[in-house]
Amino acid sequence: RTLDESKREQQVQAYVSWVNSHLRKKPGSRLVEDLKRDMVDGITLVNLVEILSCQVLVDIERVPLTANSKKENTEKVIKFMTAKKIRMHHTTAKDILEG
Secondary structure, eight states: OOHHHHHHHHHHHHHHHHHHHHHTTSTTOOOOSSHHHHTTTSHHHHHHHHHHHTOOOSSOOSSOOSHHHHHHHHHHHHHHHHHTTOOOSSOOHHHHHTO
């Protein structure tokens, strides 16, 4: 592993710890183990944004069963974040869905 890879891994682990510290505030939230895998359905991101914004997102499929439902959830979260000026550094629903 290069120094850059090691630094990136440390940053990812720090982010996962930060996300989980917030998710623990909402009973029933699934904690993140693998950032790529655990964000893919949009629900973990929904939970995180609801906790951080102190608002409940409407029209979210809480148990998405199809790829389209997962994509719609993620798009709705990103639209909400854009409307509330919560930045995600040029991240799209596609980025999240593809890990």
